[in-house]
Amino acid sequence: MGAGAGKTRRMPRAVRERQMLDAAVRTFARLGYRAASMDGIAELAGVSKPLVYLYLHSKEDLFTAVIRREARALVDAVRAGVEPSLPADAQLWAGLRAFFTHTAEHPDGWAVLHHQARTHGEPFAAEVAAMREEIVAFVTALIGAAAREAHGTPDLPARDVAGLAQALVGAAESLAGWANETEGVSAKEAAATLMNFAWAGLGNLMRGERWAAGR
Amino acid sequence: MGAGAGKTRRMPRAVRERQMLDAAVRTFARLGYRAASMDGIAELAGVSKPLVYLYLHSKEDLFTAVIRREARALVDAVRAGVEPSLPADAQLWAGLRAFFTHTAEHPDGWAVLHHQARTHGEPFAAEVAAMREEIVAFVTALIGAAAREAHGTPDLPARDVAGLAQALVGAAESLAGWANETEGVSAKEAAATLMNFAWAGLGNLMRGERWAAGR
Amino acid sequence: MGAGAGKTRRMPRAVRERQMLDAAVRTFARLGYRAASMDGIAELAGVSKPLVYLYLHSKEDLFTAVIRREARALVDAVRAGVEPSLPADAQLWAGLRAFFTHTAEHPDGWAVLHHQARTHGEPFAAEVAAMREEIVAFVTALIGAAAREAHGTPDLPARDVAGLAQALVGAAESLAGWANETEGVSAKEAAATLMNFAWAGLGNLMRGERWAAGR
C-alpha cells in the first residue's frame, strides 16, 4: 500500500472544521439555506453527519459560522488592499480592485453573502447587514475625504453622501455578479468601469451640478 | 336555504387564482421558496390546499406564476411611466421614478424578484434574468440614444455600455432597498440621487474622460 | 370481493383519533414514554405517521392526551361506582371495588398513569398528580364522613387523616399491581383485603388507640 493512501482519518479538529465550512459554503451558495441538507454537506466534507453536529452544533450555527467567516474574509481582503496613506481616490480604486478580485476568487462565499444570507430571516440578514454597513461606512468616509482633498468642499450634505455610497456599493455588488458570470470580464475591468462611474458622479456632486428635468 | 348564505363562497376561477397568487407573493417574499409551505399559502388565501393544486398544479408552477406576474407588473409599470417621444434623459428619469415607485408600492413582489427568485436554482433565476435583461436592454438603448442626442457620439464601446447599464441597475436595486428601509427617503429622492449619479457617469463616458490612477 | 374487506380507509377523524390513542396507551404502557416510537404507535394504529401528527400534533401532546383520557376514565369509573346516599363505609367499599375493577380491565391505562406518567418530567407528572389529588380528597372526605357517622368523632387531626388517605391510596395502587399480576386474585378480593385493612386502621384511629413501642 502506498504511503498516505486509503481513507484519511483522525484529523485535528481545526482541520476538519475548515473542511466542513468549505463544504458548507459551496452547498449553501448553490442550493440556498433551506434546500441545502446537512447530509449533503457532511458527505461533501467527507465526514459523517454527527461530526458536523459535534463541531458546528446546528444548521443555523453552521450557516452563521459560514457567513461570519466569509464576511470577515471579504472585509479583510478589502482592508488589506488599501493603503491608508494614499489619496482617497487611489484608496477607492484599490478597494474596488480588492473587492472585485476577492469576489471573483471566492464566488461561493460571495453568493452566500450577497444572495443567500439576505433571504433567510433576521438572524442571518443582520450578520450580513453589519458587514455591509462596515463597507458602506468605509466608502462614505472615502467620499468625504475625497471631497476635502480635491476641492476643499467639506460640507457635502450627509444624506447625499449616504445615497451615493449606497448606489456605489449596490453597483459594485451588481458588477461583481456580472463580472463573475460574463465571459472575459476581469476584476480590473469591472473596477475601472465602476471607478469611472463613481468618480464622475462624485465630481458632479461636489461641483453642485445636478441633473434637472427639462434642462 | 337562502342564496349565498353559509360559509362556502363560490367564486369565479380568475378571482380565486388572484387570491392565491397574492397569498403566495406575500408568503414567498417573507419566507423564501423552500420555507414557504403550500399549507400556509392555502390558508392565507382562504382556500383548501387541493384547490391550489387544481389551479396552480405544483409549488414550482406556483412560484413561477408569481415570478411572471410580478416581473410583468414591474416591467409594465416602468414602460407605462415612459413617454417614448421625450428626450432620452427625460425617459431615463421617468423610468427610474416609475421603477422606484413601483418597488416601493409592491415590496413583496420586489423581494420575490430581487431576493428569492435568484436564490433558488436555475428555473426561477432564468425567469428573472429574462426580465432583468429586458430592463438592462431598455436602459442600454436609452444610453445609446442619449449619447447620440447629446453629443453625436454613436460609437460608445458596447462593453462599456453594458457595464454601465449593469452598474446602473445594481445601483437602482440597492437604492430601492435603501429607500424602502430608510425613514424619510422617498422614491423621488432615490431616483434623483441615481439620476445624478448616472448622468454624470454617462457624460464622462461620452466625453471619453476616464479616471486614471496617479493622475 | 366481500363487503367491507380490503384495507379500511377514510374514516372520520374521531374514530381515527381513538384508534391512535388506543395504540398509544398500549405502547406507552409497555415501553415508556421515551422508548415508545411514533413509528410504532402509527403502525399499531394502522395509519401513517403524518396522520398521527396531523391529529395529535406531537409526541408530548399525544402522551398528554393519553394521560388525560385514562385519568378521566378512571376517575369517572370510581365516581360512577359510588352511590352518594349510602353510608361512608359502603361508599368506600364501592369505590374500592370500582377502582380495582377498572384498573384490572384497563391494565395499560393504569400502567401509564401509575408508572409512566410519573417518571417523565413535570408536565406529565402534574397531570397525574392532579388526578391523584382528586382521589385522595375523595377518600379523605369519606374517612371524615365515616368518623362522624360511626363514632360521632368529628375532630380527627387533619394530618392523621391525610396520612391515612395517602397510605390507603398507596396500598390500593400496590394491590392493583399485585392483583393484576397474581394468578387468581380478583378485583373483589383485593378490595376486600384493603377494606379490612383500612377499616381496622380507621377504627383504631377513631378510638384514639395507637401502637406504642414497648407496649
Next chain:
Amino acid sequence: MGAGAGKTRRMPRAVRERQMLDAAVRTFARLGYRAASMDGIAELAGVSKPLVYLYLHSKEDLFTAVIRREARALVDAVRAGVEPSLPADAQLWAGLRAFFTHTAEHPDGWAVLHHQARTHGEPFAAEVAAMREEIVAFVTALIGAAAREAHGTPDLPARDVAGLAQALVGAAESLAGWANETEGVSAKEAAATLMNFAWAGLGNLMRGERWAAGR
C-alpha cells in the same frame, strides 16, 4: 516533567467507579433511563466517556449496577435497623423507621428503584422485583411471627398474609413519597402512621374480624 501535576487525576478504579455510579444514580433518577445520556453521566462524573465504558461496559450494565447498588443499600439499611431478638412488632417498627429514614436520605436511589427501574422493561424490573420480594417476604415473616407471638394463631391464610404484606409495602412506598414531598413530615411520623394502620389491620386479621358489606 513533574510527577502528578497537570490536570490528570489518576485515581484507583474503585473510587472512579463510585463516582460514576453516583453520577448515574442522580441522572437516572432525574431523567429516567432513556432520557439519561452517557455523555451527561460521564460529564457529571468528571471523566471521559470511554472510561465509563471501560468500567461499566454499557448503558444497560450501568443501569443494572445502579439498581443493584441502591437495592442492596436499602435492604441492608432495613436489615441493619432490625434487632432479630426483639418481638415482632418492635422489629416491624424498627424496620419501618429504617426504611423511611433511608429513602428520605437517598431520594435519588429511591426514585430509581421505585419509579425508574420498574418502567423500563423486564431486565430492570426483575432486578427490583427481586428486592421487593425480599422485603415482602421479610414483612410476611414478621406478620406470621407476630400472629404466633400475640395470639398463638399460626394458621392465618397465606393468601391473606400476602395481601396484607403487599398493602403494607405499597402504603409504605406511597408514604415515603408523601413524607419526602410534604413539608414537615418526618420519617418517624410516617413510620408511626403506617405502624398504627398496619397493626390495627393485623389485629383485625388475627381476630378473624372482617368488614362486611351491609353490616
Next chain:
DNA sequence: CATGAATGAGACTTCATTCAT
C-alpha cells in the same frame, strides 16, 4: 490510567402531493 476523534442507527417532525367525495 485516560481521552479526542469518529460514526451507524434511529428518533421526531414536516411537507408536497393525491384521492374520494
Next chain:
DNA sequence: AATGAATGAAGTCTCATTCAT
C-alpha cells in the same frame, strides 16, 4: 367549485458505542 382524509419521502438532530493513541 371545493374539500376532508391520507401518505411517501426527506430533513434535522441525538445517542450509544468504538478506535487509536
